[in-house]
Each structure stands twice: as structure tokens, then as C-alpha cells.
Amino acid sequence: MIRIRIIRRAPLPNWARIAIPVIAIIVTLILAAIPILIAGGNLWKSYYYLFYGALGTRFNILETFVKSSPLIFTGLAVAFAFRAKFWNIGAEGQLLAGAIAATWIGISFPGVPAFILLPVVLTGGFIAGGAWAAVPALLKTKLKVDDVVTTLLLNYVMMHIMGALLFGPLQQPGSSWPRSPEIVAAAKYPILLARSRFHMGIPLAFIAVFILWFINKRTVLGYQTKAVGVNIRAADFGGINTTAVILKTALISGGLAGLAGVGEVCGIQYHLLMDLSPGYGYSGIVIAMLGNLHPVGVMFSAFFFSVIIVGAQTMSRITGVPVYISEVIQGMALIIMLIAILFTEYKIKVAKR
Amino acid sequence: MEEKKPVVEMRSIRKVFLDVIANRDIDFSLYRGEVCSLLGENGAGKTTLMNVLFGYYALDGGEIYIKGEKVNLSSPKDAIDKGIGMIHQHFTLVPSQSVLENIIIGAAVEKGLFLDFKSAGERVVRLGEEFGLLINPDVKVWTLSVGEQQKVEILKALYRDVDILIMDEPTAVLAPKEIIELFKTLKALVKRGKSVVFISHKLNEVMEISDRIVVLRNGGVTAERKTSETNIRELANLMVGRDILEKLDRKNMIPGKPVLEIENLSVLNEKGLKAVKDLNLVVHKNEIVGVAGVSGNGQTELSESLFGIREPVSGVVKVNGKKVKKGNPAAAIDMGMGRIPEDRIETGLLMDLSVEENIILENHLKHGFQKYGLMNFNRIHEFSDKLIKDYKIKTAGSDIAAKSLSGGNLQKVILARELSGQPSVVIASQPTRGLDVGAMEYIHERLLEERDRGAGIMLISEDLDEVFTLSDRIVVMYEGEIIGEAGSGTASKEQIGLWMSGVKK
The missing domain is CATH 3.40.50.300 (P-loop containing nucleotide triphosphate hydrolases)
Structure with missing residues (x-):
């Protein structure tokens, strides 16, 4: 008779913390073969065009970077919140709040030069996203309302606020589409590389990775958020103002998500549209988990996700496998990563007798 | 057999x-x-x-x-x-x-x-x-x-x-x-x-x-x-593997001015009932006051309200004659209160963080541990290494996760954190519960040292032997009130036991 037992294992060395997400990704790609085959795709051809579409040409690589910008921002937003056990499922709504603010500023101040308007747009988007995240943070700290529920539901509230604005005050005059007027040129992110959409939001995302790593590692706020996340009762006992820490966490988290929205408006669309975000806020949750809540991990997992999303379009065009395969792969990546995280703390022991 | x-x-x-x-x-x-x-x-x-x-x-x-x-x-x-x-x-x-x-x-x-x-x-x-x-x-x-x-x-x-x-x-x-x-x-x-x-x-x-x-x-x-x-x-x-000191080496000291004054303190428990009822107690400099009693007679609520993590419904707490802001742990720390909670793991420690991150919990904003919001890790290492040595904390290093330490060493981490600031009042709640004899003895010695240094200590404990060994004065809590008080020289275990069971003399 064989018995299988799950037992706690000793803490893993650091290299394993890096190896595990990599293994999770490889396993994901292997398992993704099943739905690809079911969809009737030729396996090798499908994978070839998946990676060719994402990394095969200069333009494709730059498009993958373009895609990674909002994903890095929402991934960082979720990772920073989760670290303090503020369960922010609301990056999507905060992204839209940032996008609305950026649009409003972007169409309201013609004639203001870019070096003034761009910082204002960025700040405005950050504050709007942060303020929208502060609502559930206040509900959590003051009234003990569950943050998972409030952050999630506020996404729909913001979506409908955006709808009301796009059919109302923010609608392009003379248009019947839910679409805002184009923002002024000074509010648009500069394009940094010719013949591409590689805009300023991409380096900004990588700078945000560094800033967040620095906050976590070196600052008092980083220490306090970690303490609150690990044991809020002990943090409170130790004199940390836990309410203030959760609020600050929410402001930064929501602000980062807001910047994702600013980037989509000012870097890509130049208008506010109903389908501005294909769920970047929700992808951020998966990316944060896959990245082990570490800013650098988030950077790599966001890049992996953009490879899948961008590559899946080429793959779909050429092999006929539906483009939705990219969402299947994203979902698989999350589940496999969660299983992998389990195995970082536990191991299976098979006993024969 | x-x-x-x-x-x-x-x-x-x-x-x-x-x-x-x-x-x-x-x-x-x-x-x-x-x-x-x-x-x-x-x-x-x-x-x-x-x-x-x-x-x-x-x-x-x-x-x-x-x-x-x-x-x-x-x-x-x-x-x-x-x-x-x-x-x-x-x-x-x-x-x-x-x-x-x-x-x-x-x-x-x-x-x-x-x-x-x-x-x-x-x-x-x-x-x-x-x-x-x-x-x-x-x-x-x-x-x-x-x-x-x-x-x-x-x-x-x-x-x-x-x-x-x-x-x-x-x-x-x-x-x-x-x-x-x-x-x-x-x-x-x-x-x-x-x-x-x-x-x-x-x-x-x-x-x-x-x-x-x-x-x-x-x-x-x-x-x-x-x-x-x-x-x-x-x-x-x-x-x-050695003799336990049954009697600690304790000097006789004359208690000084009051350092902790509790006046008409009332505190509610989780069920909204009064767990501490109009309690009055004074602790003096150079004095250990033992609070004995069967568990569940308001000791937890009393200590938590003094720690600042449970807001009392009425009453005043003074440290060195100055009122302490209610329900505010930071205020209690700033006023010079060393606090040893009864539930070390749930209340006292951040088990997933390192030993040094636990040691600086209460004063990470002070002592030059930070400047302009940036942590000064060199200072933190130095400070923690010194305390690890001073308090004989057995750990592989100051950057090791607290959860890898044994119970006695975890309590020493708390002790190091709470006593290193030379508090004028120490509230120790069940400080040796679940610890082995070696760690217990060490903690007793430390508390006596604190008394000799000039702190006023309130020792809340269900361990009667501990209360008798350490205290200069013993009070007994019963149903949220102090039912009896005796000098440790004059108290008999029988009398304390009667008080603990609710019998007034």
C-alpha cells in the first residue's frame, strides 16, 4: 500500500524562489498544448507564431513592450497592496479612474505646454486612482467592511461612471459613440522610438518597478506595510498607525493602477473609450501572484503576459486558434503558480509499506 | 512493575x-x-x-x-x-x-x-x-x-x-x-x-x-x-543539568514615588461585559506588584487596556503623574511603558519578519534608525546585534526570521525590545507562561534587575510561585476587582488562594 502525505518543508534557498516561477511558466506552456490541440492548431506552428508574434521582429518586440506597460503598473498596484494584506481586487476600476482624470485634464487645457501638462496629467491620474482605492481602504479600516468585496464591486461602479461620462459631459460633440474628444497634443506621451508605439509610459513602468523595490526594501513605509501584512495586531501593539499605513498603501496601489489608465489614454488611444482596458486590472492580480509580490518578479511576469497576449494575435491569425487562447494560458499560469507556491512550503512524501 | x-x-x-x-x-x-x-x-x-x-x-x-x-x-x-x-x-x-x-x-x-x-x-x-x-x-x-x-x-x-x-x-x-x-x-x-x-x-x-x-x-x-x-x-x-535558584538573589528596596497610577479603570471584554470594574492600583518606583488571580478574572483586559490595544470605558491611567492617552499603543510606548503581552506570538511578534525587524518595531522611527523616511540598516544591525548579545538571544543572526526561534528566545526578543529603552513602568503579563526553567529564571532575573534600576513593575501572572518569588506586594484580582492585597512578606499562600477563589476575609 502506498500512502501519500503532504508535509511542511524547510525554507527554500533563494535560487528556488526564482526557479519556481520559471518552472511554472514552462509547465503552463506544456499544458497549454492541450487546448491548442483541441482548437485544432498545429502545436509547433502555434508555438512558433506565438513567440514570433511577440518577439520575432523589431516591431513585434516593441509592441510587446507597449503591452507590458499597463500590465506592469497594475501588477505593481496589486502586489504592493497584497503585501500589506489589503486585498485590492479593484485595480481595474482604479485604472479607469486614472484614465478619466487624464482625459479630463487632457481635453481641458489647450495651449498649456507639454512640460507642464504631462506632469499634471500623471499626477491627476495617480491621485484619481489612489482616491478610488482609498474608498474601500476607509471602509475596511473604519467600518471593517471586507476589502475583497468592496474593491471588486467598485470596479463596476467606476465602469458605469465612465459610461455616464462618455454618454454625457465627456462625449465628443457631434458624435453618437461613447467616446471622448481627442486629448491635446501636449498631453500625449512622446513616442520614443520611430516607427512604433513605444511611448513614454514604458520607461515610466520600469522606473516604477525600481521605485517600488526601493520603497519595499529601504523605506519606513516599506517596513510598516510589511509589518501590517505579516501581523496587523502586533503592528498595532508596536505603535504603528495601521489605519494610516493601509490608507497609504491604498493610495500608492490605486495610484499605480491609475497610471496604467493614463498610459492607455495618453500613450495609445488619445481618447477615452468604453473598452479602454481589456481587463488589465484583473490581469494585474495574476501577474502579482506569478511575480511573488516582488516588484522585479512583477516586471518579468508582466512581460511574459504581454508575450502571450501579443503573440496570441499572430498565432490566431495564422493558425486559426482563437485569440482567447491567451486568456486560457493566463488562467492556467495563475493556477499552476498557486500550486507551485504551495510546493515551496510543502512537499509530498510517498511512503510504501 | x-x-x-x-x-x-x-x-x-x-x-x-x-x-x-x-x-x-x-x-x-x-x-x-x-x-x-x-x-x-x-x-x-x-x-x-x-x-x-x-x-x-x-x-x-x-x-x-x-x-x-x-x-x-x-x-x-x-x-x-x-x-x-x-x-x-x-x-x-x-x-x-x-x-x-x-x-x-x-x-x-x-x-x-x-x-x-x-x-x-x-x-x-x-x-x-x-x-x-x-x-x-x-x-x-x-x-x-x-x-x-x-x-x-x-x-x-x-x-x-x-x-x-x-x-x-x-x-x-x-x-x-x-x-x-x-x-x-x-x-x-x-x-x-x-x-x-x-x-x-x-x-x-x-x-x-x-x-x-x-x-x-x-x-x-x-x-x-x-x-x-x-x-x-x-x-x-x-x-x-544544574541547580535551579529557588530563591533569587533579591535586594530589599524601598519603593519610591508612584510611577503607575490606575484610577477607576473599567474595561469591557469581547462580549461587551465589564471585565475590569473601577479598578484602582498604584505601582511605585523600585517595586514589583504581583497581580495574582485565576485566569479570566479581567487580567487580560486590564493588561490590554494598559498596553493601549483595548480602549477602556472609563478611568485614568497615569505614568509618572502624566495621563496616558487611551487606546493608543504609541502613546503608552512614548510615556515610557515597557509592555510584555501574554500572547507573544499573536500580539508581540512579527513571526515572518527577522529578529532585528522585531527588535526595532516600537522605535523604528527613532534613535536614528531612519532619516527622511529611509531606514538606516547599519544602525539597526548594530543595535540588534548588541541586544542579541546583551539578552543572550539564541539565533543564527539578526536577519533570521523570528519564527525559527524557540519560545524562550522569542520572549527574550520581546524583553530586549521592551526593556532596552529603560522604561519607568513595566507591565509583564504572564511573562514566563509555557517557557522552560532556564528561560523562566532568566526572565525573573531581568525583571528584578529592572526593579533595581528603578522601574515600577506590574507582574500579572497565574503562576503563584512566580508571583511570590518576585513581588514586593501582591494583589489578587477576582471578577474584575482587586479583592485583596498583602505585602509579600506577610502574605500566606492560603490567604491568596482564598482570595483567588473569591472569598473576602
């Missing part, structure tokens, strides 16, 4: 965790109808040895015989099938279910599609009557006290026809009265031919309950004694 065949025989048991040898070639036997104590400090290997017997850990070496038959226990289920039951320190009950449901879980008799609750209930009541474990099988477990929950655990084992019962530090969570009841039950068990292993590091309890005592130290057996042929002093020696 030597002629009898043992019911359990463990030969050369070896168990290794990573690089720590928890059990090194231990021989252990248990006979029918006896209570055998496993005595040893925390980390001596007692619980590990019994977890091996309970099939919870796989053996790394050695053999186990039960009733003469060699067995291979690969899970607790195997052990239960062989008649071995174990009750851990932390209970494994489902609070929202009834006593009966908890007892029959996994061992229920089925009657067609349904469970036979009726006959199961009758059996539980019968067992309860036989062994003095009277519990209504229909009440929900969450409504029971800790002592009653332990009874349910014992019933659960008996329901499975266990005849060897292992109890891991069963008295740690019990009030004195409940301990007496537990001991009655254990005696009833052995009278009916069952065998009990009693794991403990409390010498007086071991002397009282057991027929035989096996002393463990550092993963090995150091001695085996019949209880009738030994005494507390010898056991203590065997356990720690």
Missing part, C-alpha cells in the same frame, strides 16, 4: 529534523495502569518522541512494540487503531459543531444512510460518567471553556477505545481548578487499566500525578525515577 510486560516499548528511537537531532536513540517503556511523565525543558524532545509514537512523524531509526508486537505506524490513524490516542496542546475541535459531532467525527456508526447519533450520544454519556468527564454532548464546542474542550478531546480518544493516552502539556491552558479535575480523570483512567503519558515541564505537577518519571534533556533520556523515590530538587537538577 519490572516483571510486567510493557504495553509500549520504544527502542533506540531516532528522529532528525534537517540538522537538528530531536531524539537520539531513546528507549522508552510504558506499563499498564500507570501515569508516566515525560519531563524536560522546551526542545528536549518530549513531544517529538510522542509524535513518533502517535504515527505523526516517521522514524529515522529504532523500533516500536505495542503489546509485544512490532508495529509500523505511518499515520495517527494507525496509532489509533493500535489503541493510542494523543491530545495536543492545540485542540483539534470544530467550534461550530456540537460536542457529540466532534467526538464521533471519523468514527461514527452508520445506520443505513444516516449516522446513529442516539447510541453514540448514550455511549459518550456513559464514558463521561465512568471517567468524570461530564459534558452535555449537544452543546456547541465554541461555548465551552478551555478545560471543557480538553474533556471533549479526552472523550474523543476514549470513544475510539484508546487504552494508551498521550497528553502534551495538558495543564498549560488550564486554570488551577481545572487541573485538579484533569488529574482526577487521569487517575480514573489508570485505575481502569489504561496508561497515560503526561508530557510536562512543571515539576510539582509531575510529582503529583505520575507513578514514574522519565527525564529528557537535549534529545536523550537523562534519568528515570519512581515518583516515590525522588523529589522536585533532584528532578530539576536532572532536567536542566
Whole structure:
């Protein structure tokens, strides 16, 4: 008779913390073969065009970077919140709040030069996203309302606020589409590389990775958020103002998500549209988990996700496998990563007798 | 007894965790109808040895015989099938279910599609009557006290026809009265031919309950004694390998000005009832005031309100004559209060963070540990390394996660954090609960040193010996009030005991 037992294992060395997400990704790609085959795709051809579409040409690589910008921002937003056990499922709504603010500023101040308007747009988007995240943070700290529920539901509230604005005050005059007027040129992110959409939001995302790593590692706020996340009762006992820490966490988290929205408006669309975000806020949750809540991990997992999303379009065009395969792969990546995280703390022991 | 065949025989048991040898070639036997104590400090290997017997850990070496038959226990289920039951320190009950449901879980008799609750209930009541474990099988477990929950655990084992019962530090969570009841039950068990292993590091309890005592130290057996042929002093020696100072070296000091004044303090408990009622108490400089009492008489609420983590409904607390802001831990710290919480892991420590991150918890904003919001890690390392040395904290380094430390060393981390700022008031709530003799002695010495330095100390403890050893003055809390007060020279244990049971003189 064989018995299988799950037992706690000793803490893993650091290299394993890096190896595990990599293994999770490889396993994901292997398992993704099943739905690809079911969809009737030729396996090798499908994978070839998946990676060719994402990394095969200069333009494709730059498009993958373009895609990674909002994903890095929402991934960082979720990772920073989760670290303090503020369960922010609301990056999507905060992204839209940032996008609305950026649009409003972007169409309201013609004639203001870019070096003034761009910082204002960025700040405005950050504050709007942060303020929208502060609502559930206040509900959590003051009234003990569950943050998972409030952050999630506020996404729909913001979506409908955006709808009301796009059919109302923010609608392009003379248009019947839910679409805002184009923002002024000074509010648009500069394009940094010719013949591409590689805009300023991409380096900004990588700078945000560094800033967040620095906050976590070196600052008092980083220490306090970690303490609150690990044991809020002990943090409170130790004199940390836990309410203030959760609020600050929410402001930064929501602000980062807001910047994702600013980037989509000012870097890509130049208008506010109903389908501005294909769920970047929700992808951020998966990316944060896959990245082990570490800013650098988030950077790599966001890049992996953009490879899948961008590559899946080429793959779909050429092999006929539906483009939705990219969402299947994203979902698989999350589940496999969660299983992998389990195995970082536990191991299976098979006993024969 | 030597002629009898043992019911359990463990030969050369070896168990290794990573690089720590928890059990090194231990021989252990248990006979029918006896209570055998496993005595040893925390980390001596007692619980590990019994977890091996309970099939919870796989053996790394050695053999186990039960009733003469060699067995291979690969899970607790195997052990239960062989008649071995174990009750851990932390209970494994489902609070929202009834006593009966908890007892029959996994061992229920089925009657067609349904469970036979009726006959199961009758059996539980019968067992309860036989062994003095009277519990209504229909009440929900969450409504029971800790002592009653332990009874349910014992019933659960008996329901499975266990005849060897292992109890891991069963008295740690019990009030004195409940301990007496537990001991009655254990005696009833052995009278009916069952065998009990009693794991403990409390010498007086071991002397009282057991027929035989096996002393463990550092993963090995150091001695085996019949209880009738030994005494507390010898056991203590065997356990720690040195004499315990029964009387600490304490100077006589004249208490100075009041440093902590509690005036008409009232505090509510979780249920919204007054747990502390208009309490008045003064602690002076150079004085230790022991607050004795049976647990649940408002000590937890009193300490939490002083710590600032529970807001009192009325009353004033002053430190050095200045009012302390209510319900604000930071204010308590700033006023010079050193606070040792009774629940170190839940309230006192960040177990997933490093030792140094725990040490600087309360003053990470001060002492140059930060500048412009940036942490100064060099200063933090220096400061922590010094405290680790000063307080003899056993850790592989200041950057090691707190959760890898033993209980005694965790308490030293708290002590280092709370006392390094030279507080004028120290509130120590159950400071040695669950600690081994070595750590306990160290903490007692430290508290006395603090008193000699000039702190006023409020020692809240259920351990009467501790209160008597350390205090200059003893007060007794009963139902949220101070029912009696005596100087430690004039107090008798009998009088304190009467007060603890609510009898006013």
C-alpha cells in the first residue's frame, strides 16, 4: 500500500524562489498544448507564431513592450497592496479612474505646454486612482467592511461612471459613440522610438518597478506595510498607525493602477473609450501572484503576459486558434503558480509499506 | 512493575529534523495502569518522541512494540487503531459543531444512510460518567471553556477505545481548578487499566500525578525515577543539568514615588461585559506588584487596556503623574511603558519578519534608525546585534526570521525590545507562561534587575510561585476587582488562594 502525505518543508534557498516561477511558466506552456490541440492548431506552428508574434521582429518586440506597460503598473498596484494584506481586487476600476482624470485634464487645457501638462496629467491620474482605492481602504479600516468585496464591486461602479461620462459631459460633440474628444497634443506621451508605439509610459513602468523595490526594501513605509501584512495586531501593539499605513498603501496601489489608465489614454488611444482596458486590472492580480509580490518578479511576469497576449494575435491569425487562447494560458499560469507556491512550503512524501 | 510486560516499548528511537537531532536513540517503556511523565525543558524532545509514537512523524531509526508486537505506524490513524490516542496542546475541535459531532467525527456508526447519533450520544454519556468527564454532548464546542474542550478531546480518544493516552502539556491552558479535575480523570483512567503519558515541564505537577518519571534533556533520556523515590530538587537538577535558584538573589528596596497610577479603570471584554470594574492600583518606583488571580478574572483586559490595544470605558491611567492617552499603543510606548503581552506570538511578534525587524518595531522611527523616511540598516544591525548579545538571544543572526526561534528566545526578543529603552513602568503579563526553567529564571532575573534600576513593575501572572518569588506586594484580582492585597512578606499562600477563589476575609 502506498500512502501519500503532504508535509511542511524547510525554507527554500533563494535560487528556488526564482526557479519556481520559471518552472511554472514552462509547465503552463506544456499544458497549454492541450487546448491548442483541441482548437485544432498545429502545436509547433502555434508555438512558433506565438513567440514570433511577440518577439520575432523589431516591431513585434516593441509592441510587446507597449503591452507590458499597463500590465506592469497594475501588477505593481496589486502586489504592493497584497503585501500589506489589503486585498485590492479593484485595480481595474482604479485604472479607469486614472484614465478619466487624464482625459479630463487632457481635453481641458489647450495651449498649456507639454512640460507642464504631462506632469499634471500623471499626477491627476495617480491621485484619481489612489482616491478610488482609498474608498474601500476607509471602509475596511473604519467600518471593517471586507476589502475583497468592496474593491471588486467598485470596479463596476467606476465602469458605469465612465459610461455616464462618455454618454454625457465627456462625449465628443457631434458624435453618437461613447467616446471622448481627442486629448491635446501636449498631453500625449512622446513616442520614443520611430516607427512604433513605444511611448513614454514604458520607461515610466520600469522606473516604477525600481521605485517600488526601493520603497519595499529601504523605506519606513516599506517596513510598516510589511509589518501590517505579516501581523496587523502586533503592528498595532508596536505603535504603528495601521489605519494610516493601509490608507497609504491604498493610495500608492490605486495610484499605480491609475497610471496604467493614463498610459492607455495618453500613450495609445488619445481618447477615452468604453473598452479602454481589456481587463488589465484583473490581469494585474495574476501577474502579482506569478511575480511573488516582488516588484522585479512583477516586471518579468508582466512581460511574459504581454508575450502571450501579443503573440496570441499572430498565432490566431495564422493558425486559426482563437485569440482567447491567451486568456486560457493566463488562467492556467495563475493556477499552476498557486500550486507551485504551495510546493515551496510543502512537499509530498510517498511512503510504501 | 519490572516483571510486567510493557504495553509500549520504544527502542533506540531516532528522529532528525534537517540538522537538528530531536531524539537520539531513546528507549522508552510504558506499563499498564500507570501515569508516566515525560519531563524536560522546551526542545528536549518530549513531544517529538510522542509524535513518533502517535504515527505523526516517521522514524529515522529504532523500533516500536505495542503489546509485544512490532508495529509500523505511518499515520495517527494507525496509532489509533493500535489503541493510542494523543491530545495536543492545540485542540483539534470544530467550534461550530456540537460536542457529540466532534467526538464521533471519523468514527461514527452508520445506520443505513444516516449516522446513529442516539447510541453514540448514550455511549459518550456513559464514558463521561465512568471517567468524570461530564459534558452535555449537544452543546456547541465554541461555548465551552478551555478545560471543557480538553474533556471533549479526552472523550474523543476514549470513544475510539484508546487504552494508551498521550497528553502534551495538558495543564498549560488550564486554570488551577481545572487541573485538579484533569488529574482526577487521569487517575480514573489508570485505575481502569489504561496508561497515560503526561508530557510536562512543571515539576510539582509531575510529582503529583505520575507513578514514574522519565527525564529528557537535549534529545536523550537523562534519568528515570519512581515518583516515590525522588523529589522536585533532584528532578530539576536532572532536567536542566544544574541547580535551579529557588530563591533569587533579591535586594530589599524601598519603593519610591508612584510611577503607575490606575484610577477607576473599567474595561469591557469581547462580549461587551465589564471585565475590569473601577479598578484602582498604584505601582511605585523600585517595586514589583504581583497581580495574582485565576485566569479570566479581567487580567487580560486590564493588561490590554494598559498596553493601549483595548480602549477602556472609563478611568485614568497615569505614568509618572502624566495621563496616558487611551487606546493608543504609541502613546503608552512614548510615556515610557515597557509592555510584555501574554500572547507573544499573536500580539508581540512579527513571526515572518527577522529578529532585528522585531527588535526595532516600537522605535523604528527613532534613535536614528531612519532619516527622511529611509531606514538606516547599519544602525539597526548594530543595535540588534548588541541586544542579541546583551539578552543572550539564541539565533543564527539578526536577519533570521523570528519564527525559527524557540519560545524562550522569542520572549527574550520581546524583553530586549521592551526593556532596552529603560522604561519607568513595566507591565509583564504572564511573562514566563509555557517557557522552560532556564528561560523562566532568566526572565525573573531581568525583571528584578529592572526593579533595581528603578522601574515600577506590574507582574500579572497565574503562576503563584512566580508571583511570590518576585513581588514586593501582591494583589489578587477576582471578577474584575482587586479583592485583596498583602505585602509579600506577610502574605500566606492560603490567604491568596482564598482570595483567588473569591472569598473576602
